Amino acid sequence: MTLKRFLQLWTHRYHKYSHIFKAHLAGYISWLHFAIIKFRLKKGQELIAIIRTEHFGDIVAAEPISRLVRSNNPNAYIVWFVKPAYHQLIDRNPHIDETHQEFCVTERQTLLRTGIFDKVFALQFRNNNHCPKCQIFTENPTAQRLGINVFTYFNFGNLLEVFCKTGGLIAPSESFPGEDHPRLYLSDQDRSKVDGLNLAKPFLVVHCQSNYAPKDWPQDRWEYLIEWLIGHYDYDIVEIGLKSNLSLQNSAYKNLCGQLTILETAEVIRRASYFIGLDSGPSHLANAAGTFGIILMGSLNDFKSYNPYSGRFGRRENAVFVRQEGHPCADMSFEFVRDEVAKVLNK
Known part of the structure; x- marks a missing residue:
């Protein structure tokens, strides 16, 4: 191995593993934040996560889900996970209590493994659950069970219906159970x-x-x-x-x-x-x-x-x-x- 190749290899490893360390740290810091939130909630009030991190057209298409989840859980504290580039699409949504700007998939995995959320609605499947720096994918068991993936998803309806089914919000044969026109929250x-x-x-x-x-x-x-x-x-x-x-x-x-x-x-x-x-x-x-x-x-x-x-x-x-x-x-x-x-x- 040449010196140049040796330096390239270890530079890559340094960036990869420092990113992974930051992701795990961010996950535990987020856990602490939501633990404090949960401690302050009223008795019986649930902490709910909605996960649709990308792309911005998909997030717009998924907006009616915020209203559906709020309708089904009127007293819950609802958090929407999103990549930082798209947080503005969620920030002013009156049906969402908090926008969580996700560091990466590893941070999310670390946070969810703590069990801090009472319910998690994952609106994406493997193709949208990838961190190139950590070089990992995370699976959605509901999507796997239904056979929803990048090659099949439009067989399950429009994007809103697909996201609902990957999140376990509706049955595979059902249509969206409410007003399905997406909304924007402009300032x-x-x-x-x-x-x-x-x-x-x-x-x-x-x-x-x-x-x-x-x-x-x-x-x-x-x-x-x-x-x-x-x-x-x-x-x-x-x-x-x-x-x-x-x-x-x-x-x-x-x-x-x-x-x-x-x-x-x-x-x-x-x-x-x-x-x-x-x-x-x-x-x-x-x-x-x-x-x-x-x-x-x-x-x-x-x-x-x-x-x-x-x-x-x-x-x-x-x-x-x-x-x-x-x-x-x-x-x-x-x-x-x-x-x-x-x-x-x-x-």
Whole structure:
């Protein structure tokens, strides 16, 4: 072994094991925090954990579960586990008493093994229970028993129903037992930030890149579509997302990628006349915000056709799915998508 390789190996081990140590320490510190909380609860008042840590579209889709758990446990102290990047989606939810910003899967394992929580509703399965630094996965026994995994989950319903079933909240054959439209909890600060963007003219929001390449539509076709929209309709076009891969120079096009928080993005979408985008996190924001969605979808892995949405998008009351069943999103031609979009806008 060369000196360089030796140093690389031990540097990797140092970072890995120091991370694991911090995770265990964080777990016991969290246990102490919740032990104090539990000590202060009234007799018979339960401490409940809901675990849905990622991704932000999934957390938005799972929001009705907060209302279901609160309805079933009106006096409980309810804690939602989430990755720090997404805490804002939970912080102002009036049905949740506390947001727990999870350090990593190992911290959660350490905390849950103490038995401090009276009930735990784990809304995710193995694919969402991975820490790359600790190099571990944690299983969800309920999901394992039902056969819910990354290859099968859409066989069990939309995302909300899948999460309920992995959490043991409903039976495998049941639908969500309540109001299933997701909600957002926006603040005056979110609205004030968007006021400052001066989006006065009626506009369409577009979202052109997901976090999973098989869901995407090619860059050049997005550019053709946006140029066509600007040329044929009296709307400005506002792009949102983490980053843009488009090369557009047009006064009617505004790129806000990477400039907004999740909830500020939701407020932009709420003000838009239409949302045109992919099956991705922002489309769940559009569903919750009540903005009509034109969603470009294709087959996904083993799912030739699927519907991830609950609420008004899920019932097609406020959305149109643009797809050719059995084909990935990238197979759809510009002409096909243009014509489907025109059917909506021409109404």
